[in-house]
Amino acid sequence: MKILVTGGAGFIGSNFIHYMMEKHPDYRIICLDKLTYAGNLRNLESALNRENFRFIKGDICDRELVYKVFEEERPDIVVNFAAESHVDRSIEDPEIFLKTNIIGTQVLMDACRKYGIKRFHQVSTDEVYGDLPLDRPDLKFTEKSPLKPSSPYSASKASADLLVMAYHRTYELPVTISRCSNNYGPYQFPEKLIPLMIINAIHDRPLPVYGDGRNVRDWIHVKDHCEAIDLIIHEGKEGEIYNIGGENERSNIEVVKMILKELGKPESLIKFVKDRPGHDRRYALDITKMKEEFGWSPKISFEEGLRSTIKWYLENRNWWEEIINGEYMKYYEKMYGERLKE
């Protein structure tokens, strides 16, 4: 089996490659990644010298390159992780989100049509459904919930999902889509809540919590997400959408306090800052379909997963010090400088 993993040098993509290499050592894995600010070849260090692994630097929007990769490798399965994924950045500058997340998906699917494929799997997000109110804990999104994205990022992912379903209906492309909740774990770029808070806390820097900190996210360890995708690409039904969630809803302030406690740092580091525009209140997924079709449910508890993630960041300082000593601090200053002064 040959699997083309796009965006495989990013957080979830690289975790997926590690998961697959261990689970299916006989598979050939080809990683196509543009190596944007969020991609890092160091995430793939242990895979790079394996014979059954090939890394190709490139953009999924580059039709010529994508067709060349298909011509050479003839993958059986494509798993599309390649995406611009940070909501705050999409609010600052939506254009690249539309290009990579929508046009890139189209180019990949055109290649799948041209060269033939057993499965095209689109990695999507629970954000396509929009948000839920805090005072209705009984409500959750199912795969049939309407799409109502709030940010340019989630609108781009929802658009791509629609395109994937259209390619299935019109061209009978064998597709599946998974919509996952908030991931955490090793190799996550420190612009996202959990790694940003861990790294700030280690440095005794203020922890910028948006708004009142009561927004709720459903957290899942990245390894549980990878396991679910592995099941869907092999056993999922063509044309189907699957919600993947952690059944682990937490307010942001609760998560931040857990991180501080684990690191032995004071809560006085918490600083409430100006809210994110259009900030989604609560995400919650109904994962009955994954449970009933595959007997899948998340295995890693949040307490255990968060502890091991904090340990990973403490033990891999070189990894993130290299990041924060680069362009990162410019981004940080732009996003948080003013807000932290207010």
Ligand SMILES: Cc1cn([C@H]2C[C@H](O)[C@@H](COP(=O)(O)OP(=O)(O)O[C@H]3O[C@H](C)C(=O)[C@H](O)[C@H]3O)O2)c(=O)[nH]c1=O
């Ligand atoms: C970076 C940051 C975030 N937050 C809040 C904003 C959110 O309520 C929550 C998580 O934020 P983050 O940007 O880490 O993730 P989401 O906006 O929930 O979106 C994430 O989860 C979905 C499923 C994806 O699909 C996105 O790709 C992924 O980025 O913490 C703060 O309060 N302070 C901060 O400094």
